[in-house]
Amino acid sequence: MEMIMLFFVFVMAAFLGFELIAKVPSQLHTPLMSGTNAISGITIVGALAVCAIQATGTLGMILAFVAIVFATINVVGGYMVTDRMLGMFKKKGK
Amino acid sequence: MTTMILAQETAAAVPATVINLAYIVSCVLFIFGIKRLGKTETARSGNFLSALGMLIAVIAVFFDADVMKSWNTQDWMQNGYLWCFGGIALGAVIGAVWAKKVKMTGMPELVALFNGFGGLASLLVAWSEFVKLGPDGAPVSHALTADNAVSEVSLYLTILIGAITFTGSVLAWGKLSEKISGRPFLFAGQQVVNALIVLVALGAMVVYLFPGLVPAGDPATVQTVALYTGIVVSLIMGITVVLPIGGGDMPVVISLLNSLSGLAAAMAGFVINNNVLVVAGCLVGASGVILTVIMCKAMNRSIGNLLFSGFGAADSGSSKKAGTGAEPKAVSVEDAYLVLEAARSVVFIPGYGMAVAQAQHVVKELAAKLEENGAEVNFAIHPVAGRMPGHMNVLLAEADVPYEQLKTMDEINPLMPMQDVAIVIGANDVVNPAAATDKSSPIYGMPIIKANEARTVFVLKRGKGKGFSGIENELFTLQNTRMIYGDAKATISALSGEFGKE
Numbered sequence: 001m002e003m004i005m006l007f008f009v010f011v012m013a014a015f016l017g018f019e020l021i022a023k024v025p026s027q028l029h030t031p032l033m034s035g036t037n038a039i040s041g042i043t044i045v046g047a048l049a050v051c052a053i054q055a056t057g058t059l060g061m062i063l064a065f066v067a068i069v070f071a072t073i074n075v076v077g078g079y080m081v082t083d084r085m086l087g088m089f090k091k092k093g094k
Numbered sequence: 095m096t097t098m099i100l101a102q103e104t105a106a107a108v109p110a111t112v113i114n115l116a117y118i119v120s121c122v123l124f125i126f127g128i129k130r131l132g133k134t135e136t137a138r139s140g141n142f143l144s145a146l147g148m149l150i151a152v153i154a155v156f157f158d159a160d161v162m163k164s165w166n167t168q169d170w171m172q173n174g175y176l177w178c179f180g181g182i183a184l185g186a187v188i189g190a191v192w193a194k195k196v197k198m199t200g201m202p203e204l205v206a207l208f209n210g211f212g213g214l215a216s217l218l219v220a221w222s223e224f225v226k227l228g229p230d231g232a233p234v235s236h237a238l239t240a241d242n243a244v245s246e247v248s249l250y251l252t253i254l255i256g257a258i259t260f261t262g263s264v265l266a267w268g269k270l271s272e273k274i275s276g277r278p279f280l281f282a283g284q285q286v287v288n289a290l291i292v293l294v295a296l297g298a299m300v301v302y303l304f305p306g307l308v309p310a311g312d313p314a315t316v317q318t319v320a321l322y323t324g325i326v327v328s329l330i331m332g333i334t335v336v337l338p339i340g341g342g343d344m345p346v347v348i349s350l351l352n353s354l355s356g357l358a359a360a361m362a363g364f365v366i367n368n369n370v371l372v373v374a375g376c377l378v379g380a381s382g383v384i385l386t387v388i389m390c391k392a393m394n395r396s397i398g399n400l401l402f403s404g405f406g407a408a409d410s411g412s413s414k415k416a417g418t419g420a421e422p423k424a425v426s427v428e429d430a431y432l433v434l435e436a437a438r439s440v441v442f443i444p445g446y447g448m449a450v451a452q453a454q455h456v457v458k459e460l461a462a463k464l465e466e467n468g469a470e471v472n473f474a475i476h477p478v479a480g481r482m483p484g485h486m487n488v489l490l491a492e493a494d495v496p497y498e499q500l501k502t503m504d505e506i507n508p509l510m511p512m513q514d515v516a517i518v519i520g521a522n523d524v525v526n527p528a529a530a531t532d533k534s535s536p537i538y539g540m541p542i543i544k545a546n547e548a549r550t551v552f553v554l555k556r557g558k559g560k561g562f563s564g565i566e567n568e569l570f571t572l573q574n575t576r577m578i579y580g581d582a583k584a585t586i587s588a589l590s591g592e593f594g595k596e
Contacts, residue, residue, distance in 0.1 A: 009376075028137060045370055050366060057226055
């Protein structure tokens with residue numbers, strides 16, 4: 001049942017995603033891409049959960065640790081670089 | 095000891111419902127964030143909201159009842175929290191330094207690389223889940239049951255998609271930063287090799303799910319072998335998919351990989367049964383698909399056509415005749431200045447060449463001088479100019495060009511016949527009239543910026559060779575076109591220098 005709920009959520013999110021992005025002006029494509037790229041680092045939450053829950057497995061722990069490092073680079077770097085880019089978009093006369 | 099007791103008390107105080115409510119809050123923030131990212135005025139706050147959503151999700155997972163048990167582990171080697179904070183600290187420092195240091199011209203490759211890291215992280219989450227040991231220290235069984243069917247399928251898919259995203263993005267990063275050749279790479283029998291790889295990946299999936307199909311060996315070992323085969327094959331698949339794609343097609347590839355990294359995260363959500371991963375990953379996946387479609391439309395190509403035929407590599411011989419024997423006419427900077435000085439309207443058409451020459455700042459300078467001189471200045475941006483979606487917009491924004499001056503292809507094309515001068519800076523295919531007229535041209539049907547309709551066209555070009563795609567450009571030989579050869583940055587500086595002389 002829980003899996004069905006997750007799948008339901010997945011399908012709804014897909015439609016929502018399509019609707020949200022459909023009318024973005026082309027000049028925002030890069031920030032949009034790097035911004036959503038940072039969001040895909042959400043896998044960090046999975047990495048943290050897996051790492052902490054690992055009961056005794058050393059290999060699992062190492063894999064999860066590396067996952068956390070890379071996901072954090074993705075998240076932190078992605079948001080900062082997007083912010084840097086968006087900070088440069090200016091209106092005339094400012 | 096005090097922390098331990100404290101943690102246990104808090105664990106009891108934060109039920110799963112509260113954690114899930116926190117996840118809902120982060121999902122809402124992601125959705126609002128993406129929505130606000132779609133408008134120039136609100137984009138920055140949108141990015142901030144989505145970052146806030148991420149922070150909430152990360153904090154929430156630490157209060158998860160299962161995760162909190164980790165505090166009680168005496169042995170530091172197995173204290174999950176220690177590893178978690180260590181990993182976050184390390185990743186945050188690397189990511190922050192990288193984001194601060196990167197030059198704007200290096201943005202496409204950085205986005206590609208970060209994207210690859212996201213894919214790798216999802217792959218590792220699934221792998222870690224596979225080798226997880228139960229509380230008794232024995233490996234957790236991955237034998238297929240009615241209850242775990244979805245998560246087992248997702249586990250394999252996470253690994254497949256994550257691995258393709260990882261190696262594909264790293265290869266794209268290499269091509270974009272010119273660490274390896276950006277030219278399409280084709281070899282005989284490529285299609286056969288690709289088909290074989292896909293077959294092996296799918297075969298390994300079937301064996302992973304139904305280890306009973308292999309009579310010899312115990313099911314757990316068979317599953318392990320199948321999964322590791324899957325990892326290796328998927329890593330190779332990422333390479334073989336991106337290898338034949340040329341630099342000019344990179345905007346499409348980056349959007350596609352972006353979508354895949356989101357999908358990998360969503361799949362990982364199914365593996366560990368976490369809704370925030372599913373929602374956020376799926377939002378990214380969907381948005382990436384849309385961007386990919388926009389990019390494909392801008393090139394008049396289908397995704398299949400793009401992935402399975404090396405652009406320009408096979409076709410470069412066919413349209414040579416378009417040259418009609420006419421030679422492009424060159425013009426000196428001084429003569430070009432005389433035309434520009436008299437111009438009432440000027441439109442710049444930048445391409446990847448502007449990024450390579452790092453010419454965005456001098457272009458802005460020249461634009462300012464032209465405006466002082468009374469001309470109306472605009473910038474015409476083709477959707478696939480450069481190496482990632484919106485690449486030119488970012489570079490010109492860096493040089494303080496107000497975004498009102500950046501016109502899309504659809505806005506500028508009707509105005510083109512009224513323009514006195516069009517200055518093409520390191521762009522080629524996106525202004526090639528053959529795309530509209532020559533049916534034999536490999537880019538036939540691709541929408542272009544109609545530079546050829548301006549009264550005078552200046553084309554800034556490094557040398558007399560053909561552009562990236564290797565396609566002859568008849569714009570260069572038109573009556574109203576003059577070529578200015580040399581480094582774009584030097585040429586533009588010289589032009590604005592002429593304005594200073596008066």
